[in-house]
């Protein structure tokens with residue numbers, strides 16, 4: 001496993017992507033930030049940072065950004081309340097995945113980490129209310145994240161070493177020092193995690209093969225403590 005690397009960050013000017021960029025630079029990595037608007041990155045200057053303009057739906061434009069990188073991290077997402085409506089039609093997650101995988105193959109890169117939400121499909125141990133009641137309320141976004149996961153786990157894409165990092169909900173808060181807990185699958189009892197902690201987990205996942213080709217639900221130590229104290233209160 002490499003200790004220093006060159007990563008491309010898609011959605012680098014976003015609220016999680018910007019933390020990935022910052023923390024990667026702090027770790028001594030070289031970073032290629034891929035954004036639609038290069039001016040949106042002008043507040044970060046670093047000798048190891050290159051900013052590359054591209055729409056990630058344009059696979060051909062991505063190829064030149066990805067040449068020579070060790071891994072691609074995508075924190076791309078959709079914006080606007082309308083996208084959350086149950087009848088909304090969202091395709092950025094699935095279409096971007098097809099575009100990025102194509103560009104990765106062209107560039108000879110095979111490590112990919114991206115983000116999705118939890119409980120996109122029902123699985124054992126998962127709160128039914130989240131999958132069957134809350135997630136449908138997120139309409140097009142949840143459906144398209146699920147399509148993205150289907151693409152990544154499809155046999156035809158078995159050459160791509162992906163990790164889908166799945167926080168339950170995100171908040172603007174400082175990085176914490178505690179462990180970020182992770183479990184393979186759609187759910188791990190998580191609550192709201194700070195974006196810098198998600199960025200920390202994303203970068204950590206590039207330094208281990210533990211989460212290779214996995215969907216990984218994540219939570220923080222705070223969630224873990226709350227859940228343990230709830231369990232202690234249950235009478236035997």
Ligand SMILES: NC(=O)c1ccc[n+]([C@@H]2O[C@H](COP(=O)([O-])OP(=O)(O)OC[C@H]3O[C@@H](n4cnc5c(N)ncnc54)[C@H](OP(=O)(O)O)[C@@H]3O)[C@@H](O)[C@H]2O)c1
Nearest residue numbers: 011013014015016036055056076077115116117167169170
């Ligand atoms: N909010 C939650 O509670 C929650 C929970 C679980 C997972 N997630 C997921 O976590 C991820 C990160 O969330 P966030 O809140 O940090 O995201 P965010 O701040 O909304 O950033 C989204 C990024 O995607 C970029 N983007 C969108 N379409 C693009 C395109 N066609 N080409 C290039 N860049 C494009 C945006 O760039 P522009 O500035 O050019 O638009 C922006 O940098 C998202 O996938 C989100 O769905 C969110």
